[in-house]
Amino acid sequence: MEAIILAGGKGERLGEAAGGRPKALVRVAGRPIAAYQVAALSRAGVERVIVSCAAEQEELFEAELAGLGPEIVAVGEPEPLGRGGGLRLAAKDLAGEDCYALNGDELVDLDFSELLTRHYESRAAATIVVAPLQSPFGVVELGGGDLVTGFKEAPELPHWVSCGVYVLGREALQRLPERGDHERSTFPQLAVEQKLAAFRHEGLWLTVNTPKDLRRAEEAVAGGGLTRVARLG
Numbered sequence: 243m244e245a246i247i248l249a250g251g252k253g254e255r256l257g258e259a260a261g262g263r264p265k266a267l268v269r270v271a272g273r274p275i276a277a278y279q280v281a282a283l284s285r286a287g288v289e290r291v292i293v294s295c296a297a298e299q300e301e302l303f304e305a306e307l308a309g310l311g312p313e314i315v316a317v318g319e320p321e322p323l324g325r326g327g328g329l330r331l332a333a334k335d336l337a338g339e340d341c342y343a344l345n346g347d348e349l350v351d352l353d354f355s356e357l358l359t360r361h362y363e364s365r366a367a368a369t370i371v372v373a374p375l376q377s378p379f380g381v382v383e384l385g386g387g388d389l390v391t392g393f394k395e396a397p398e399l400p401h402w403v404s405c406g407v408y409v410l411g412r413e414a415l416q417r418l419p420e421r422g423d424h425e426r427s428t429f430p431q432l433a434v435e436q437k438l439a440a441f442r443h444e445g446l447w448l449t450v451n452t453p454k455d456l457r458r459a460e461e462a463v464a465g466g467g468l469t470r471v472a473r474l475g
Contacts, residue, residue, distance in 0.1 A: 243358070245288045245312075246332045247276055248325055249295045249303060249346035259453045264299060266346030267306050268450065271463040274306050275450055276346050278463075283342060284311035286354035292317055293346075294332040326424030333415045341415075345406035349459055351445040352407060361409040364439035367432050368414035372402040372440045373447050402440065405447050413437070 253265035260268050266276040280291055293303045293316040300316035307314045317332045329343055340361070342354060352371060361369035376398050385391040404425060414437075419427045432438040448459050 243286070243288045243341070244290045244292065244336055244338055245283045245342035245344070246292045246294060246329060246336075247279060247344055247346045248328050248332075249276060249293050250319060250322065250325075250328055251345075251347055252296075255451050256453060256456060259456050264295065264302075264346075265450070266293075266295075267303070268456065270349070270450070270456065270459045275349060275459075276303075276307055277310060278349055279344060279346070280307050280310045280312060280314070282352070283354060286342075286358070288312050288342065288354075290315065290337070292332045292335050294319065294328040297321075324419070324422040326419040326428060327421040329410075329424060330415075330418035330420060333410075333418065336415070339412045339415075341410055343408045343410050345449075347450045348406050349446075349448045349450065349462065350405055350407060350443065351447070352405075352443055357407070357441050358409055360441045361411075361439065366439035367411050367417075367437040368429070369409045369439040369441055370429070371405040371407040371443050373405050373443050375399045375401040375403045402442070405443060406449070 247266065249264060249266035251265035253260035253263065253268055256268060267274040283291060290313045293314060295303050295316055295318055297318035297320055300318045303316040304314050315335055317335055319328055319331060323331060357369065357371060377396050381394045381397050382390055383392040383394065414428060414432065417428045418424050429438055446462060448455060448462060450456055450459050
């Protein structure tokens with residue numbers, strides 16, 4: 243089994259907290275974000291990880307992610323291609339058909355083996371991990387006559403959002419765009435054709451975009467909240 247990690251992000255919103263590193267290599271509890279992903283993928287049986295990164299960063303990624311189990315192959319984009327284009331370019335180095343794919347700035351307490359089982363059982367072209375949408379705001383509840391009946395602090399909403407983690411089969415890989423975002427092109431097309439499955443994840447999921455996100459990730463790893471990704475080696 244192989245995996246692709248999308249690691250073209252520059253980490254600009256992290257500012258000085260990024261330390262001049264690509265976002266996927268920003269340190270969380272002393273380790274690059276992508277190192278937690280590689281370790282979790284390794285425990286799921288992944289033997290080769292292809293990293294889609296910016297040109298001239300290939301050696302940096304291969305050095306930073308070495309020694310975690312899987313072979314690391316970094317593929318540099320000659321120019322920004324978007325997430326879908328980066329996936330398509332990296333997929334040219336795949337030896338097999340199905341693969342895991344994930345954004346390089348995600349920390350998710352996910353059982354990758356269960357995800358793969360769900361994908362095979364669904365017989366879909368691709369399977370995406372989805373999480374409940376939590377409101378970033380407190381919610382005001384209204385009753386008759388628009389009288390306020392109560393308040394809820396940051397409740398879960400009746401919707402699901404993509405975690406940026408997938409299993410992609412041959413058809414999905416072939417239909418990735420040359421440029422742009424696959425979640426705006428390939429995935430909507432597959433959904434219309436009923437070829438896109440979902441894997442519900444209600445555990446911890448963090449996207450590291452800002453210094454505040456980075457602090458939350460540090461706290462999650464230190465507190466053992468990311469049980470499947472926090473163990474390295």
